[in-house]
Amino acid sequence: MRAAQSTEGAPAIELREVVKRYGAEGLGPVSLAVPAARTVALIGPSGAGKSTLLRLVLGLVAPDRGEVRLRGAPLRPEDHAARRRLGYVVQGGGLFPHLTAGGNAALVARHLRWPEARVAARLGELAALTRFPAEALARFPHELSGGQAQRVSLMRALFLEPEVLLLDEPLGALDPITRADLQADLREIFASLGKTVLLVTHDLAEAVFFAHELVLLRDGRVLQRGSLDALVRTPADPFVARFVHAQRALGLPAGAAP
Amino acid sequence: MGAALAGALALAATGGSLTVGSKQFGESLVLGELAVELARDVGVPAEHRAALGGTRVVWEALVRGDVDLYPEYTGTVARELLGGAVPAGDPAALRAALAARGVGMTRSLGFEDTYALGMRRARAAELGISRVSDLARSPRLRLGFTNEFMDRGDGWPALRARYRLPQRDVRGLEHEVAYTALAAGEIDVTDLYSTDPEIRRHDLVVLEDDLHAFPPYDAVYLYRLDLERRAPAALEAIRRLEGRIDAAAMIALNARAELDGVAPARVASEFLRATLGVAAAPEEEGRTARVLRRTREHVALVAVALLAAIALAVPLGVVAARRPGVGRVVLAAVGVVQTVPSLALLVMMIPLLGIGARPAVAALFLYGLLPIVRNTHAGLTGIPLELRESAAALGLPPGARLRLVELPLATPAILAGVKTSAVIAVGTATLGALVGAGGYGQPILAGVRLASVPLILEGAIPAALLALAAQALFDLAERWLVPRGLRRARAAGAIR
Numbered sequence: 001m002r003a004a005q006s007t008e009g010a011p012a013i014e015l016r017e018v019v020k021r022y023g024a025e026g027l028g029p030v031s032l033a034v035p036a037a038r039t040v041a042l043i044g045p046s047g048a049g050k051s052t053l054l055r056l057v058l059g060l061v062a063p064d065r066g067e068v069r070l071r072g073a074p075l076r077p078e079d080h081a082a083r084r085r086l087g088y089v090v091q092g093g094g095l096f097p098h099l100t101a102g103g104n105a106a107l108v109a110r111h112l113r114w115p116e117a118r119v120a121a122r123l124g125e126l127a128a129l130t131r132f133p134a135e136a137l138a139r140f141p142h143e144l145s146g147g148q149a150q151r152v153s154l155m156r157a158l159f160l161e162p163e164v165l166l167l168d169e170p171l172g173a174l175d176p177i178t179r180a181d182l183q184a185d186l187r188e189i190f191a192s193l194g195k196t197v198l199l200v201t202h203d204l205a206e207a208v209f210f211a212h213e214l215v216l217l218r219d220g221r222v223l224q225r226g227s228l229d230a231l232v233r234t235p236a237d238p239f240v241a242r243f244v245h246a247q248r249a250l251g252l253p254a255g256a257a258p
Numbered sequence: 259m260g261a262a263l264a265g266a267l268a269l270a271a272t273g274g275s276l277t278v279g280s281k282q283f284g285e286s287l288v289l290g291e292l293a294v295e296l297a298r299d300v301g302v303p304a305e306h307r308a309a310l311g312g313t314r315v316v317w318e319a320l321v322r323g324d325v326d327l328y329p330e331y332t333g334t335v336a337r338e339l340l341g342g343a344v345p346a347g348d349p350a351a352l353r354a355a356l357a358a359r360g361v362g363m364t365r366s367l368g369f370e371d372t373y374a375l376g377m378r379r380a381r382a383a384e385l386g387i388s389r390v391s392d393l394a395r396s397p398r399l400r401l402g403f404t405n406e407f408m409d410r411g412d413g414w415p416a417l418r419a420r421y422r423l424p425q426r427d428v429r430g431l432e433h434e435v436a437y438t439a440l441a442a443g444e445i446d447v448t449d450l451y452s453t454d455p456e457i458r459r460h461d462l463v464v465l466e467d468d469l470h471a472f473p474p475y476d477a478v479y480l481y482r483l484d485l486e487r488r489a490p491a492a493l494e495a496i497r498r499l500e501g502r503i504d505a506a507a508m509i510a511l512n513a514r515a516e517l518d519g520v521a522p523a524r525v526a527s528e529f530l531r532a533t534l535g536v537a538a539a540p541e542e543e544g545r546t547a548r549v550l551r552r553t554r555e556h557v558a559l560v561a562v563a564l565l566a567a568i569a570l571a572v573p574l575g576v577v578a579a580r581r582p583g584v585g586r587v588v589l590a591a592v593g594v595v596q597t598v599p600s601l602a603l604l605v606m607m608i609p610l611l612g613i614g615a616r617p618a619v620a621a622l623f624l625y626g627l628l629p630i631v632r633n634t635h636a637g638l639t640g641i642p643l644e645l646r647e648s649a650a651a652l653g654l655p656p657g658a659r660l661r662l663v664e665l666p667l668a669t670p671a672i673l674a675g676v677k678t679s680a681v682i683a684v685g686t687a688t689l690g691a692l693v694g695a696g697g698y699g700q701p702i703l704a705g706v707r708l709a710s711v712p713l714i715l716e717g718a719i720p721a722a723l724l725a726l727a728a729q730a731l732f733d734l735a736e737r738w739l740v741p742r743g744l745r746r747a748r749a750a751g752a753i754r
């Protein structure tokens with residue numbers, strides 16, 4: 001319990017001068033703190049390092065330099081218990097094709113030998129929360145629509161009631177209507193659960209819709225952090241202005257206009 | 259009857275039984291059968307490990323005790339087995355030298371089967387060749403020799419040195435192929451045995467060994483000396499053949515077996531009835547019983563080897579997939595095994611494992627590794643990154659990831675590898691007959707030696723059917739072992 005006491009009030013997620021290089025590309029040095037119960041959106045063009053940042057937080061890749069802390073405690077390599085306190089939706093969904101929707105969602109719980117009744121109850125809860133049709137729990141991923149598959153990914157991420165959600169372009173490949181539906185549902189879920197959420201998107205409108213704060217990444221560096229207002233009014237870099245304007249041309253939510 | 263009773267008593271006293279070996283040609287098979295039937299006639303259970311291999315293989319088997327007795331030739335004993343230290347023409351000296359190895363030798367059976375060179379009569383007449391020394395005058399002649407003759411100390415090297423033969427175009431061939439090539443005019447000269455029935459059939463001339471390069475090749479049986487104690491009755495019965503088979507009789511027996519396609523067992527029993535008045539009919543196994551027995555032997559070879567290969571290859575594939583450095587080494591190593599010719603691998607196994615099923619299983623096991631290791635490796639490394647990452651990010655430890663996600667996703671690939679191994683093993687196991695492992699290879703090899711197509715088919719057809727059955731079995735296994743969702747997704751074309 002010592003770790004928990006010493007971390008009271010520490011950010012849920014913290015990166016300190018983290019560097020991860022893939023040859024000339026990669027991420028960092030990046031420092032970033034996400035306070036508990038906040039939703040932060042990572043935005044930026046593709047190749048900016050958004051997915052790499054999430055992988056570092058999960059410990060899927062180890063930083064070359066710097067440190068990742070979760071609630072103040074340094075992340076240790078291959079800490080499976082720590083990962084279970086993080087819910088992750090990988091870019092593309094990552095559902096296992098050999099397991100049903102329910103089998104995917106409950107995989108880790110079953111590995112941890114939850115009683116079947118408890119698994120079933122939790123599945124029911126999550127299906128209701130994510131508005132996933134309960135009768136489709138027995139279907140395999142290839143038998144689900146894109147929106148349903150994303151809801152299953154979300155159920156799987158939420159199953160063990162993690163403190164933190166890491167979502168990598170969770171609405172990436174959906175048609176506009178499904179996407180709008182799911183956006184609304186997701187925001188409600190985030191609001192009702194009060195979790196710390198770090199969400200990757202390259203869509204500025206979506207970022208504004210979900211997040212308290214935006215973090216704009218480019219070429220592995222944080223260019224600017226703040227509200228959309230701040231990004232629009234006082235861009236820290238010409239690229240920030242270009243990124244914001246390029247996306248505004250496509251239409252931003254009314255309230256977000258400067 | 260009296261002899262049978264005496265034999266039975268001797269057996270009761272000693273618990274003896276006899277394992278006879280033979281080499282891979284018709285005459286050796288017939289001589290092996292003669293020994294087996296004579297032993298059985300006096301009540302000693304006898305088994306024939308027919309067409310075990312070349313001289314080296316059968317000799318090693320005798321020395322190791324895998325066989326008790328086999329037909330051999332004094333010239334081969336002197337030059338090949340005793341390294342030329344003892345003259346072939348001196349039986350007492352040969353016996354003394356063999357006794358030091360725990361081996362005894364009967365007296366001559368009454369004929370010589372010497373190495374000789376043969377040519378088509380017309381070609382020899384055209385070139386005026388009747389003696390081996392005449393060959394020196396025609397350096398352009400094309401020579402085709404059996405592989406054994408090419409390599410043996412008393413074969414081509416001795417002959418070339420003795421006659422100073424200048425020919426450069428010298429190839430190694432199978433005995434039967436050499437006759438066919440000779441008849442077709444593809445080669446001019448081949449080595450042959452003086453009792454080969456083909457000499458008559460192809461109208462060949464046997465060149466006179468005018469400088470006596472070849473030693474006498476009197477036919478004898480070699481046996482383990484402990485046989486005198488373990489199964490004296492059998493040995494005594496077999497010794498009745500001493501001096502009883504002359505060259506003409508042996509050529510006739512060989513013609514029966516090799517040209518007329520009569521089973522060696524029947525050829526032997528006919529001869530025994532006619533010359534020694536031995537009435538013992540050979541143990542004639544019906545065709546169905548024979549095929550069933552060989553199926554059992556064949557399936558056992560393949561199944562044991564395959565199970566062992568799976569047990570090692572899947573973990574190796576997993577390790578190879580986890581550690582790319584180790585993986586390269588493992589894949590290279592099992593790949594190298596694959597390049598060793600199957601016959602060579604089998605023969606290499608004999609000093610370690612003797613003859614019979616064990617060396618065959620070991621060789622099949624080694625051959626079975628590569629497809630399974632490679633497919634396990636490919637199946638695991640081919641899993642999309644997002645799935646591997648998801649499994650890790652969920653907080654599943656590596657073992658659970660392997661069991662719950664990675665192996666299930668790799669099963670189609672792993673099964674495909676196992677299927678490949680199984681089909682290869684069914685085919686390769688036919689070579690097991692070379693080392694006494696039985697199976698479908700037995701009739702195939704005997705058929706090749708005896709130039710008998712029906713005999714070859716008796717092995718080849720069931721082998722092909724077994725390969726098909728193995729394939730069908732694994733298609734069925736796929737339905738059981740590949741997770742349902744994966745199967746359906748693949749069927750729907752949703753994933754590869």
Ligand SMILES: Nc1ncnc2c1ncn2[C@@H]1O[C@H](COP(=O)(O)OP(=O)(O)O)[C@@H](O)[C@H]1O
Nearest residue numbers: 022025026027045046047048049050051052053
């Ligand atoms: N495993 C990897 N090997 C090599 N390069 C990588 C790897 N992962 C990411 N990169 C590189 O790092 C940069 C950031 O990638 P990523 O984090 O996936 O970007 P984003 O998610 O913002 O599109 C890219 O240039 C990408 O090519």
Ligand SMILES: [Mg+2]
Nearest residue numbers: 050051052091
């Ligand atoms: Mg990405």
